[in-house]
Amino acid sequence: MRLLTLTVGPFAIITVAYWVAAPTSSAAVSAVTTAPVRRIPAEHARDVPQDMAARCQASADRLRQVLPDGFEIVIRAPFLIAGDLSPSKLQKVHSDVIGPVARALRETYFQTAPQDPITIVICSTEDLFRQLAKDWDGHLEAGYHGYYQRDKRRILLDLEAGNGSLAHELTHALSHADCENLPEWFDEGLGALHEEAAYTRNGQGLIGLPNWRCKLIRQAAQSGRLPTLEVLTDSSLFRSGDVGLNYAMARSICLYLQDRQVLQKYYQELQTRWPSDREGVGTLCRVLGAKNPTQVERQFAAWIKRRNSP
Numbered sequence: 001m002r003l004l005t006l007t008v009g010p011f012a013i014i015t016v017a018y019w020v021a022a023p024t025s026s027a028a029v030s031a032v033t034t035a036p037v038r039r040i041p042a043e044h045a046r047d048v049p050q051d052m053a054a055r056c057q058a059s060a061d062r063l064r065q066v067l068p069d070g071f072e073i074v075i076r077a078p079f080l081i082a083g084d085l086s087p088s089k090l091q092k093v094h095s096d097v098i099g100p101v102a103r104a105l106r107e108t109y110f111q112t113a114p115q116d117p118i119t120i121v122i123c124s125t126e127d128l129f130r131q132l133a134k135d136w137d138g139h140l141e142a143g144y145h146g147y148y149q150r151d152k153r154r155i156l157l158d159l160e161a162g163n164g165s166l167a168h169e170l171t172h173a174l175s176h177a178d179c180e181n182l183p184e185w186f187d188e189g190l191g192a193l194h195e196e197a198a199y200t201r202n203g204q205g206l207i208g209l210p211n212w213r214c215k216l217i218r219q220a221a222q223s224g225r226l227p228t229l230e231v232l233t234d235s236s237l238f239r240s241g242d243v244g245l246n247y248a249m250a251r252s253i254c255l256y257l258q259d260r261q262v263l264q265k266y267y268q269e270l271q272t273r274w275p276s277d278r279e280g281v282g283t284l285c286r287v288l289g290a291k292n293p294t295q296v297e298r299q300f301a302a303w304i305k306r307r308n309s310p
């Protein structure tokens with residue numbers, strides 16, 4: 001869940017946003033990354049089902065039955081992009097953000113292309129977003145501005161919040177297509193990592209950057225309140241208590257793995273080791289060369305402290 005952000009200028013630029021427990025005054029902390037992006041010619045097509053275009057069209061026909069008046073749809077398989085925006089603006093969201101981010105995510109992490117259409121519904125106002133979230137999915141919570149609905153393979157976004165977490169939600173949708181069994185904390189951490197990210201120099205990969213969530217982690221480390229791995233990896237605990245801090249912790253662990261250059265390895269090993277390591281803790285120890293979770297926590301805390309240093 002959470003926001004999207006997007007594009008500016010001829011280059012896709014991912015910025016970010018906030019959502020759950022985001023400090024309201026920081027309104028989206030959006031540092032802009034200006035890494036040049038080399039346009040990559042075509043969508044990955046090697047393992048896209050041949051009937052994907054027809055299925056997208058059929059999904060669009062069904063979607064049209066439930067969309068409010070004034071919504072348009074454009075199809076860029078495997079994506080259906082709908083919203084109360086003109087078709088040209090929807091198309092621009094795809095060409096500037098969805099397409100480049102999806103390709104970079106695919107190159108960085110994912111082996112399998114989506115085998116089913118993915119629907120992205122963009123609302124230009126928060127009121128409209130809340131109305132659709134309530135009518136379609138029964139979501140009444142006020143703390144978020146976007147989410148991915150796994151059973152419907154559908155992203156719903158509030159653009160009024162300032163371009164939110166399209167990259168976050170896209171990560172969910174594409175990781176869902178590639179691997180159904182990611183631990184929840186890592187799924188959220190990886191999505192949050194791409195809320196603020198830069199393209200690699202050749203434009204084919206994404207690198208997560210520090211964002212406002214890092215401040216929460218620094219403050220927690222300084223006051224001895226870093227969530228333990230036990231809390232982080234327990235889904236019910238992750239979704240209770242200080243949820244914003246838990247998200248920040250999940251994202252920071254991903255940043256740590258990325259800094260140690262084992263993030264992609266961790267993602268890959270999670271899939272093969274999932275049946276025996278459903279929360280990913282054993283695999284975390286393994287890729288970090290740690291003897292146990294406590295050692296991972298110590299290494300992580302030391303890394304946070306070093307990053308804090310001048």
Ligand SMILES: [Zn+2]
Pocket residue numbers: 001002168172187188191192
């Ligand atoms: Zn999420």
